[in-house]
Amino acid sequence: MAICITSAASYIPEEIITNKDLSKRFNQKFDVEEWILQKTGVVERRKSNLSPSKQGFLAAKDLLEKDGNDIDFIIVNTFTGDYTLPQTATLIQEKLGLDQAFAFEINMPCAGPVYALSIAEMFLKSGRYSKGLLIGVDKMLDAIDPEDFLMNVLFGEGAGALIVEKKESIINKGIIDFYLGSYIEGDVGEDYSLKVLAGKSNYPIQNYTLNQKDHFLQMEGRKVKNFICEKLNESINWLLSKHIKTVDDLDYIITHQANKVVIEKCLKDQGIPSSKILKTVEFLGNTGSGSIYITIAEHFARFSEKNKKILICGMGGGLTWGAIFYKT
Structure with missing residues (x-):
């Protein structure tokens, strides 16, 4: 199956x-x-x-x-x-x-x-x-x-x-394995690197929250960049430890489309060339929850190729991260 x-x-x-x-x-x-x-x-x-x-x-x-x-x-x-x-x-x-x-x-x-x-x-x-x-x-x-x-x-x-x-009739294809992770940063809201503080029971939207713009998504760019690279590296190492011998065995990688420059730099450091990175961020930006789904859809022809090894990984709000190893 x-x-x-x-x-x-x-x-x-x-x-x-x-x-x-x-x-x-x-x-x-x-x-x-x-x-x-x-x-x-x-x-x-x-x-x-x-x-x-x-x-x-x-x-x-x-x-x-x-x-x-x-x-x-x-x-x-x-x-x-x-x-x-x-x-x-x-x-x-x-x-x-x-x-x-x-x-x-x-x-x-x-x-x-x-x-x-x-x-x-x-x-x-x-x-x-x-x-x-x-x-x-x-x-x-x-x-x-x-x-x-x-x-x-x-x-x-x-x-x-x-x-x-x-x-039922197919084996050793599709989703082969996955891993997931999460943690919270700090003790108070001001420490969170990705946050929308206002709008729930702890911090209802009121005039002062609107004035402080706490109902908008806020991001600590440097912290998020470091987190992305850390979890991309962790995803590659997880894959190497369980399913492939070297990164050369990986055919394609799809990540959350956070930032093209950051993603390519992090993966280049792991020995993965740009040609293996399936992207949509150049012409769509970071689309949040739609990001990975849109990228799979726009590159779905790759999923019709035979005997390809694909890593799908995401990291961001929560903070949460995870990876899926997929074989066509």
């Missing part, structure tokens, strides 16, 4: 925000377009006027027309859902008309798709279910301060969707 990603699709918004657009919007004392390319590798990013549930629906609907029979469960990754309640997962379920399935969501950007794939693998191996639909989407440009230059450089919007199935 194998647990395989059998199809993938994405919703890419039409509105494009280029580096030139940001240069006009933010008055900086340096060449904004050149700086963005050197620091992030992002050329442009997309913006959607649609709700997360609508974006998720658009990513998934074409999949269901081709391969949507007998969906047993739906897992949605988002931290910027339509509402606190009802869940975005059940809103998407209703839009798709999948009354026979059950749906839930994971409030975890960045590494969330790795967690969702791991949960789906366990569901499918249990023998109770045969097919799952996984969706990732975030309204990242609504989640950040519109006056924060650095955050607006990094983030974009879009949604991705996968169908994961149990294949």
Whole structure:
């Protein structure tokens, strides 16, 4: 038996925000377009006027027309859902008309798709279910301060969707193994390197939280960069210790699309060339929970190649991280 990603699709918004657009919007004392390319590798990013549930629906609907029979469960990754309640997962379920399935969501950007794939693998191996639909989407440009230059450089919007199935007649293919990790930093909110402090019971949104912009995503860039490199290295070492002899045995790697320059530098230090790194960040930016799903969808032809070894890894908000070893 194998647990395989059998199809993938994405919703890419039409509105494009280029580096030139940001240069006009933010008055900086340096060449904004050149700086963005050197620091992030992002050329442009997309913006959607649609709700997360609508974006998720658009990513998934074409999949269901081709391969949507007998969906047993739906897992949605988002931290910027339509509402606190009802869940975005059940809103998407209703839009798709999948009354026979059950749906839930994971409030975890960045590494969330790795967690969702791991949960789906366990569901499918249990023998109770045969097919799952996984969706990732975030309204990242609504989640950040519109006056924060650095955050607006990094983030974009879009949604991705996968169908994961149990294949009884196949062995030693699909999801071979996974590992997951998490920890919290410090003792108080100010120590967190990725945070949205306001909006829940500990810190309800009020006038002073709005004035302090605590309802927006805030990030300590240097800490996050170090965390990304640390966990990418850990993912590679996990793979080497359990499944491959050298990094030359790895055919492709898909990471959370945090920052092209940082990812390529970290992986180059591990001996992995840019040609093996499957990316979408240059033209979409960091799409949060949709990032890994969109990248799989945009490079899904690689999953049709025979006998390829693929590492899928995510790291970010939580702080959380994880990796999946996949064989085609």
